[in-house]
Amino acid sequence: MTKIFCLLLVFCSAAAARECAAPGAAAESAAGLALARSGDFDAAAAAWRRAAALEPGCLDHRTGLAASLERAGRPLEAAAELEKAGEHIPMLRSDREALDALLSAAARLRGGGETAPRSSRASSRPVCLAGRRAYSPEEVLFRFMHVSDLHIGQWMDGGSNDTDRLSWITDIAYPALKPAFIAASGDLTDSTNGFIMPLFGPYQKEWSAYAALVSGLPRGVWRDLPGNHDHYSDKHFDYYLANSVSRSLQYSWTVKSGGRIWQFIAVNTAASDGRPWPHDERGLDEGELDWLEMEILPGAAGVFIFGHHPVYRLKYGRERFERILKENNISYFFGHSHESYIALTGGRMEVQVDSLGKGSENNYALAVVLRDGGVCVSLHDSGRLP
Known part of the structure; x- marks a missing residue:
């Protein structure tokens, strides 16, 4: 086969x-x-x-x-x-x-709106692993946030939503919620230069605007990774590597709290061919998956992976990636299709947020890690604190 x-x-x-x-x-x-x-x-x-x-x-x-x-x-x-x-x-x-x-x-x-599916409004009530339905503030060890599809540069299409919403995340939500980190899972820029079709890029002014908006956060708070818009016509991810905070395509970090270690891993599901829009040969190749399996930390209290694309949309590497998630009980956070949901699959989660720059609701996820090792995640609209 x-x-x-x-x-x-x-x-x-x-x-x-x-x-x-x-x-x-x-x-x-x-x-x-x-x-x-x-x-x-x-x-x-x-x-x-x-x-x-x-x-x-x-x-x-x-x-x-x-x-x-x-x-x-x-x-x-x-x-x-x-x-x-x-x-x-x-x-x-x-x-x-x-x-x-x-x-x-x-x-x-032709003057119409988006034809892509929109999110149905989700409750901001948390969805929890291990059968939990609620938690008290005293049980919280730490929090983290997840956003995706910032699309910095799509001013003509969305007014100032792209920059205003990212500024709200960095200037309002971060100080109020005090997450250990904020993961941004791709499509950091739009690669449109303010038009509709993402062609003739990448555009340095989009990347400069993005870098300026996240530059005020403390070191280690902003964790970014690439999406397909960050890869169009840029085979080697030169603009992403020169302007992102992480400067890495795949990497991991840990949070230590309560005498235990939680691991977080960023993977690159964008293609490696640099083809222009609308091509999107999304997936994880054997080298990327080999790295992932070697990177998983034995004995971690929990492992979470961030990527750009939904698993079911990967064109290559899907079966092996699914097996890695299942065998290691890893929850996966992603974006890409400008939809949102939280699904429980055994002892792990799939969490998708709508686009921060272009979506209408459920633009960020707030995850809470509890003292007993439990995890609860809720979806929220940009501009609104929980």
């Missing part, structure tokens, strides 16, 4: 590469990218239109054309190109998430 899967993966990757491999089209595409980055978006659109005509099955030509049209002030034409891609690009027939991203962007270009 593994050999068959690998052969299929190689075949599909090769097929995708063939769809964007025509020499003439590649030259036009390169010209389009250079023109877009110079700010000549009308000329960039013309170059990408020629590339798309030469190679109709290549998604990257069509999205480059659409993004250039958007930035040239021609949003309806941009939407039409995305819709055309959704109908005619072969790879989208097997990648529903990429197709949904295109159609969502097209709807917003």
Whole structure:
């Protein structure tokens, strides 16, 4: 079965590469990218239109054309190109998430709202492991917070929600709740430069704004990791590694309290190919999973992992990652799809928060670790303390 899967993966990757491999089209595409980055978006659109005509099955030509049209002030034409891609690009027939991203962007270009599913409002009452339903303040050893999908840089799409909500977390919630740390699980920046489609980036001004907003926190409080928006067109994560607080793709830390040690691990579920939007080859490769298994601390009172993507959406490494979580009784915290829920699975949890920058509710999780080793987690709206 593994050999068959690998052969299929190689075949599909090769097929995708063939769809964007025509020499003439590649030259036009390169010209389009250079023109877009110079700010000549009308000329960039013309170059990408020629590339798309030469190679109709290549998604990257069509999205480059659409993004250039958007930035040239021609949003309806941009939407039409995305819709055309959704109908005619072969790879989208097997990648529903990429197709949904295109159609969502097209709807917003036409003046509509998000087409992605929104969270249903969750109670802020805590969900606890080990059958607990409540706890007293005297039982609390320490707290930690979890946020995700900050999308710093999406000003046109969301006003100042991105920066205002992050400022509320750092300036209001942190002093009031006094968590041991705050984990930010990816999509730290939007990579849109204030537009809708995250193309032609990364953008240093987004990363500089992000770094400035979290720079006032004490050392060791802010724990970040990358998401797919932090990886678009940046194969080696250069911008993330240069501007994030952690400066690491995978790492761990501990909290010591009550004579015991709790371990927290950040994993990188973003791909390692640096492909542009809407590609998202999310997963954990064998090297990343080998590191994870070696990193888990024997004898820890509890182990918690933070990643960007839901487990069920990983394209590779999913089965082994699920096994690691189950065999080690590890709770997993994540974001990505701008939804929220808390699920109990045996003696562990899955916790998803809605987008801090773009979501409407349940934008942060507050976890409480108790003296008896119990853990309770609740979801809350940004701008509101528990």
